[in-house]
Amino acid sequence: QLTPSSFLRIGQLSNVDLNEDVHELQTEIPRQRPNEIPHNEKLLSLKYESLDYDNSENQLFLEEERRINHAAFRTVEIKRWVICAMIGILTGLVACFIDIVVENLAGLKYRVVKDNIDKFTAKGGLSFSLLLWATLNASVVMVGSVIVAFIEPVAAGSGIPQIKCYLNGVKIPHVVRLKTLVIKVCGVILSVVGGLAVGKEGPMIHSGAVIAAGISQGRSTSLKRDFKIFEYFRRDTEKRDFVSAGAAAGVSAAFGAPVGGVLFSLEEGASFWNQFLTWRIFFASMISTFTLNSVLSVYHGNAWDLSSPGLINFGRFDSEKMGYTIQEIPIFIFMGVVGGILGALFNALNYWLTMFRIRYIHRPCLQVVEAMLVAAVTATVGFVMIYCSRDCQPIQGSSVAYPLQLFCADGEYNSMATAFFNTPEKSVVNLFHDPPGSYNPMTLGMFTLMYFFLACWTYGLTVSAGVFIPSLLIGAAWGRLFGISLSYLTKGSIWADPGKYALMGAAAQLGGIVRMTLSLTVIMMEATGNVTYGFPIMLVLMTAKIVGDYFVEGLYDMHIQLQSVPFLHWEAPVTSHSLTAREVMSTPVTCLRRIERVGTVVDILSDTSSNHNGFPVVESNPDTTQVAGLRGLILRSQLIVLLKHKVFVERANLSLVQRRLKLKDFRDAYPRFPPIQSIHVSQDERECMIDLSEFMNPSPYTVPQEASLPRVFKLFRALGLRHLVVVDNRNEVVGMVTRKDLARYRLGKEGLEELSLAQT
Amino acid sequence: VRLCQGCHGEYRRLLALYGSIARAIGNSSESHNCAKSILTSDRLQIVVTLSEFFNETWEAANCANCLKNNSEGLSNSTEEFLDLFNKSLTCFEHNLQGQTVYLSPNNYTEVCKNCNETYTKLNDLYNNLQRMNRQGGESGHSAHLCIDVEDAMNITRKLWSRTFNCSLPCSDTVPVIAVSSFILFLPIVFYLSSFLHSKQKKRILILPKRIQSNASLVNIQEKYS
Numbered sequence: 001q002l003t004p005s006s007f008l009r010i011g012q013l014s015n016v017d018l019n020e021d022v023h024e025l026q027t028e029i030p031r032q033r034p035n036e037i038p039h040n041e042k043l044l045s046l047k048y049e050s051l052d053y054d055n056s057e058n059q060l061f062l063e064e065e066r067r068i069n070h071a072a073f074r075t076v077e078i079k080r081w082v083i084c085a086m087i088g089i090l091t092g093l094v095a096c097f098i099d100i101v102v103e104n105l106a107g108l109k110y111r112v113v114k115d116n117i118d119k120f121t122a123k124g125g126l127s128f129s130l131l132l133w134a135t136l137n138a139s140v141v142m143v144g145s146v147i148v149a150f151i152e153p154v155a156a157g158s159g160i161p162q163i164k165c166y167l168n169g170v171k172i173p174h175v176v177r178l179k180t181l182v183i184k185v186c187g188v189i190l191s192v193v194g195g196l197a198v199g200k201e202g203p204m205i206h207s208g209a210v211i212a213a214g215i216s217q218g219r220s221t222s223l224k225r226d227f228k229i230f231e232y233f234r235r236d237t238e239k240r241d242f243v244s245a246g247a248a249a250g251v252s253a254a255f256g257a258p259v260g261g262v263l264f265s266l267e268e269g270a271s272f273w274n275q276f277l278t279w280r281i282f283f284a285s286m287i288s289t290f291t292l293n294s295v296l297s298v299y300h301g302n303a304w305d306l307s308s309p310g311l312i313n314f315g316r317f318d319s320e321k322m323g324y325t326i327q328e329i330p331i332f333i334f335m336g337v338v339g340g341i342l343g344a345l346f347n348a349l350n351y352w353l354t355m356f357r358i359r360y361i362h363r364p365c366l367q368v369v370e371a372m373l374v375a376a377v378t379a380t381v382g383f384v385m386i387y388c389s390r391d392c393q394p395i396q397g398s399s400v401a402y403p404l405q406l407f408c409a410d411g412e413y414n415s416m417a418t419a420f421f422n423t424p425e426k427s428v429v430n431l432f433h434d435p436p437g438s439y440n441p442m443t444l445g446m447f448t449l450m451y452f453f454l455a456c457w458t459y460g461l462t463v464s465a466g467v468f469i470p471s472l473l474i475g476a477a478w479g480r481l482f483g484i485s486l487s488y489l490t491k492g493s494i495w496a497d498p499g500k501y502a503l504m505g506a507a508a509q510l511g512g513i514v515r516m517t518l519s520l521t522v523i524m525m526e527a528t529g530n531v532t533y534g535f536p537i538m539l540v541l542m543t544a545k546i547v548g549d550y551f552v553e554g555l556y557d558m559h560i561q562l563q564s565v566p567f568l569h570w571e572a573p574v575t576s577h578s579l580t581a582r583e584v585m586s587t588p589v590t591c592l593r594r595i596e597r598v599g600t601v602v603d604i605l606s607d608t609s610s611n612h613n614g615f616p617v618v619e620s621n622p623d624t625t626q627v628a629g630l631r632g633l634i635l636r637s638q639l640i641v642l643l644k645h646k647v648f649v650e651r652a653n654l655s656l657v658q659r660r661l662k663l664k665d666f667r668d669a670y671p672r673f674p675p676i677q678s679i680h681v682s683q684d685e686r687e688c689m690i691d692l693s694e695f696m697n698p699s700p701y702t703v704p705q706e707a708s709l710p711r712v713f714k715l716f717r718a719l720g721l722r723h724l725v726v727v728d729n730r731n732e733v734v735g736m737v738t739r740k741d742l743a744r745y746r747l748g749k750e751g752l753e754e755l756s757l758a759q760t
Numbered sequence: 761v762r763l764c765q766g767c768h769g770e771y772r773r774l775l776a777l778y779g780s781i782a783r784a785i786g787n788s789s790e791s792h793n794c795a796k797s798i799l800t801s802d803r804l805q806i807v808v809t810l811s812e813f814f815n816e817t818w819e820a821a822n823c824a825n826c827l828k829n830n831s832e833g834l835s836n837s838t839e840e841f842l843d844l845f846n847k848s849l850t851c852f853e854h855n856l857q858g859q860t861v862y863l864s865p866n867n868y869t870e871v872c873k874n875c876n877e878t879y880t881k882l883n884d885l886y887n888n889l890q891r892m893n894r895q896g897g898e899s900g901h902s903a904h905l906c907i908d909v910e911d912a913m914n915i916t917r918k919l920w921s922r923t924f925n926c927s928l929p930c931s932d933t934v935p936v937i938a939v940s941s942f943i944l945f946l947p948i949v950f951y952l953s954s955f956l957h958s959k960q961k962k963r964i965l966i967l968p969k970r971i972q973s974n975a976s977l978v979n980i981q982e983k984y985s
Contacts, residue, residue: 036962043963127935134943356951360958373947380943387936409921410883411914586969741968758963 039358043758045564049171049613050739052236052635053720056697060663076232083216083230083242084284088249090215091208091284092291095253098189098200099311100299105193106423109136110402114421121406130383137195137375141463144190145371149364149462152183157459158466159184159206161556163247165565166209167240167269169720170739172565175206176213176243178222184210187464192423194375195382197454199424201254201311202466205247205264208288212246213239221672234667240720244269245281249288251523254468256293256310258285260523267519310527312425312469314503315433317528322500324536335482335501336508336540339475340547343512346456346471347552354460354562367462374458381450382420389416391440415440419447424469431476431502439498441484448477459555467555471513472506479505503528507537511544515554564758566743572713573747579709584742585726585735593620594631594693598648599686601639605676612636614723616733617696629731632696633723637673641666642695644679648688661695702727705734713742761911764823765834765842771818772832778811825893826906837889838909844882845912851875852919868924879920886913 055061113136117129148156154174162175174180188203214220216239218230233239244265251261262282266273289309297305307313324332361367392408393415404417419427431439455470483501507524514520521541525534552558560567590604592615604615613636619628647661702725703712716724716737726735746753781795799807818824826838834842855871886909893905904910 036964039961039963046966125935127939130936130939356955359960360954362961363958366954366958369950370947373950376943377947380940384936384940410917411921583970588969757966757968759966 037758039355041355041558041561041564042753042755043564044566044740044743044755046611046740046757046759047173048165048565048739050722051166051169051171051240051720052637052722053169053240054701054722055235055237056633056635056638057699058632058697059694060661060666064663079230079232080280081283083233084245084280085287086215087208087212087242087246088284088287089291090211091204091246091249091253092288093295094185094207094211095204095288095292095311096295096299098185098204099296101189102192102200102423105189107402109140109193109195110421112136114402114404117404117406126387130380133195133383134376134379137379138372140190140194141196141375142368142372144187144194145368145461145463147183147190148187148464149367152177152180153364153462155180155183155187155206155464156462157464157559158202158468159209159464160202160466161559161563163206163209163243164268164556165560165567166243167247167265168567169240170565170567176210176239178210178214178220181207181210181214184464188466191463191465195378196375196461196463196465197378197424197451197458197470198463198465198467199312199469199472200466201468203464204254204311205250208246208248208250208253209243210246212242212249212284216242217671231664231667234670236671239671240269241277244277245284248281249284251519252285252289252310253292254311255523255527256289256308256313257523257526258282258289260519260526261285261288263522264516264519267516312527313429314527314529315429317432317500317503317530317533322497323532324500329536329539331486332504332536332540333543335479335504336511336543337547338478339505339508339510339512339540340544341512341551342452342474342478342509343471343515343544344548344551346452346513347548347555347558349456350459350555351552351558351562353457354559357460358562364462371461371463374461378454378458381454385446385450386414386417386420389414389443389446391415391443393438393440416443416447419443424473428469428473428476428506431473431480432499432506434499436484436487436498439480439484441481444477444481444484448474448481451477460559467513468510471510475506475509476502477505479503479508503533504536504540508540508544511541512548513555515545515548515557517541517545566739568713568717568739568743570717572710572742573745573752575747575752576709576745579745580705581703581707581709581712581726581737582705582735584709584712584745585737586741587735589616589725589733589736591616591618591733592634592692593618593628594696595620595649595689595691597686598643598681598688598690601690602643602676602679602681602686605636605639605643614736614738615639616700616725616736617692618733630700630702630725630727630733632692632698633700633725634692634696637669638666638695640673640676640679641669642690643676643681644669644674646685647690648685649691650688700725702731703737704729709742709745712737716742761907763817763821764826764906764908768823768827768833771814771823774811774814821907822904823906823908825904826909838906841882841885841889841909842912844878844885845916848875848878848882848916851878852924871924879916882913882916 113129113133116132117126120126120129152174154162154172162172165172166175184203184207188200191198192200216230216233218228218233219226233242247268248258248261248265251264252258255261259282262278262285265281266278292311293306293309294304296308297303300308357367357370361370386404386406390407391414392412394412402421403413404421405412406414406417408414418430422430451470452474455467455474458465458470459467480498480502482505483498486501487498507520510524511517511520521534521538524537525531548554553561557567590610590612592601592604594617604612615634615636616630617632617634619631642661645661645665700723701715701719701721703715705726705728712724715721716739722738724737725733726737728734740757744755744757746755781798799805826835827833828835852871852875855874889905889909
């Protein structure tokens with residue numbers, strides 16, 4: 001009786017251990033409970049609901065199954081494959097669109113700035129060029145930021161944290177809507193053209209997921225058009241599976257890594273998995289990369305060349321030219337350690353910045369202004385670095401698209417400009433493949449330092465942008481520096497090819513920042529096109545993850561925590577076996593009787609103090625002093641459909657109902673069910689009775705009160721439940737466990753921690 | 761480097777000879793033996809190797825770019841370029857005549873002034889040639905001009921920029937510093953003002969309905985009383 005609360009006491013101090021408000025708390029406690037604190041990462045928000053992954057096997061469902069014969073189920077299976085193919089094709093096409101538009105617009109911008117700089121180099125007045133560059137950047141980013149901040153804020157960032165949450169089972173509002181897709185695509189194009197230190201690969205994953213969610217429903221709620229196909233898939237269960245396929249197709253289009261995409265979806269949504277789903281997801285990824293490859297080949301003029309399988313192409317890594325020996329493995333591991341430390345530094349800086357942004361910069365106008373300032377400063381930093389650099393080198397072939405001569409001799413070009421005046425993807429490829437001696441160490445070092453801080457500042461702005469490419473670029477730059485210094489130290493040994501070290505540095509830095517293990521290894525292996533590099537890459541990533549996890553969490557996990565999402569990890573915290581369901585559950589539970597008064601139902605649904613979504617159904621008992629046994633579970637969405645169609649017992653008796661309700665009526669109302677306020681129930685109708693027996697889920701999952709927390713957690717997570725009813729030994733309802741109850745418990749630095757709920 | 765100008769005649773003859781040897785393989789058995797004995801008589805296959813070397817070097821130098829279509833002489837644009845190049849060199853020599861070898865290298869102002877026009881014309885012509893070459897041959901052709909032209913331009917540029925030091929001076933550092941420090945100062949102002957003026961976002965805690973909620977409240981009170 002004392003032991004469970006002693007665990008809680010250890011963690012309690014982190015809840016109220018806040019700087020400014022502690023003294024207020026001391027005076028307030030005798031009068032009222034503390035209720036307002038500044039935002040921190042140890043909160044859970046109430047606005048996130050779970051997805052209804054579990055199927056409600058009510059009478060209507062059984063009827064439908066009897067109606068659909070065996071052959072029709074095979075048609076359903078074929079339709080699933082068709083949908084996955086369409087997801088792959090459309091994701092590939094969207095990626096092509098982004099790539100082509102970015103190439104053209106960015107080329108236009110660079111040409112304008114370059115012409116201006118060339119003109120003013122001869123005449124003097126380079127400050128005008130600086131102003132022009134900064135203004136161009138700021139205005140493009142302003143447009144990009146305005147559409148995100150004012151129209152669809154959920155499209156901000158890279159989208160990977162939101163998709164991770166969705167695959168975990170959390171319904172983030174607006175995350176898979178058509179409007180989000182449009183804003184995301186336009187936003188990422190504008191951010192990249194605006195010269196921010198960002199990449200365009202992360203948003204592809206979000207776009208792929210939205211495309212999948214949209215196609216699989218066979219209709220568009222935003223455009224109010226129903227194509228009347230794929231009606232069987234209008235459920236959270238099917239939609240979530242297709243979103244996994246869409247995310248995998250997005251990864252595959254971004255990196256040219258189909259297997260990596262499948263493993264990404266697997267890593268995120270691991271509990272609800274089966275073989276057929278894996279097969280279909282792989283199919284979608286392959287089609288996505290093939291579509292992107294063929295369309296881009298046709299666009300570049302050599303059809304069937306098939307040389308650009310992804311938005312970023314790392315180039316060929318030949319084993320003969322760039323092999324590695326076993327003596328280099330410890331060097332790679334050391335690079336992994338460095339990557340982990342640098343990644344932890346990046347995450348820590350970004351954490352403080354994001355905390356500041358959430359607390360103080362929460363109005364949309366301020367967010368837009370901040371984005372514009374970052375764009376202007378990026379241009380300024382680039383210009384100043386190029387201006388001050390005296391490093392001139394003759395141009396090597398056609399590797400630089402927009403060479404800047406500035407103050408160099410004729411025929412030579414400013415080498416700092418090749419780093420700053422290029423799209424980040426091309427810079428990464430150049431760092432991997434340029435022959436030794438193409439880069440001046442000082443230039444590269446300054447560039448790495450500046451870009452690190454710029455990228456850290458840029459992530460978290462209210463623009464659509466990813467963080468993969470900036471981290472790859474930072475890592476490739478310091479990796480190449482490492483390789484150059486290594487060959488200098490060993491007086492020019494042949495095996496210190498700096499391009500190989502650039503690759504390992506890039507992997508180390510990316511692993512240190514995002515801490516994805518399996519999927520990232522396979523993605524890098526596929527992107528380099530060489531399986532022999534898989535082993536050192538895996539070692540580097542594991543080392544970076546271990547070292548980085550010692551200090552701070554991965555970037556995406558950190559942002560998920562800062563957004564107060566009730567995210568369930570793979571397992572319950574290890575020291576929590578002594579907590580039972582009795583302490584975890586919420587009680588008392590609002591139950592409904594099997595035959596209930598409409599007025600009671602409407603009142604319960606309209607109650608604004610508690611936003612319940614699932615109600616246990618208990619036996620109707622004339623003797624109300626005794627709690628009746630559990631009979632089923634009914635959801636708010638089902639009740640709303642029932643009230644809308646006025647399925648009351650009295651009306652059925654009077655044969656006023658024209659037809660019986662079918663499962664199709666529930667599916668038509670999915671996913672945006674009308675709120676209870678829009679359902680009008682007259683005073684007479686409030687006295688009618690409603691019979692829930694046909695529509696409730698007659699076999700909800702239950703746990704006894706003494707079940708331990710890990711047991712409850714495993715059941716909840718593995719089956720993707722939304723509500724879990726806690727019963728006593730007489731099958732009477734004592735409490736309910738939902739996602740927020742389980743996500744409260746976390747393993748912190750001092751042991752088990754409990755997070756508090758907040759209204760956000 | 762005057763590879764293309766000096767050797768295009770000999771190379772043409774070499775190509776023709778090698779072609780006639782190689783073509784003879786398919787005909788009668790006598791000429792077949794003759795070709796075989798020339799081409800495959802030794803382990804190194806020296807004739808084939810040398811011929812490949814010549815071909816590769818010719819291709820890499822891209823001499824086809826500055827010869828006429830039938831490879832019988834230099835093209836018009838190349839002649840024009842070389843003409844201008846010779847003029848520039850003469851201009852340099854002419855302006856340096858009055859100076860001895862031991863004079864300090866800082867006195868090249870005369871050269872820079874007088875030969876500026878010729879040099880600019882040469883530079884523009886070279887850039888034009890490069891642009892036309894890039895537009896004309898997109899697929900299959902090399903992106904370079906022929907090696908004679910490139911080398912000539914390289915020599916001139918090195919002379920102009922390195923030896924004579926006639927390049928552009930570094931100007932207007934002050935306005936650039938002013939503008940860039942202004943832009944770099946803006947974010948600091950922005951963050952400070954939003955820290956001081958914006959209302960901090962607070963979160964309202966919700967205490968959930970649970971068994972033993974009194975126990976947790978007691979814990980908080982114990983800690984701070």
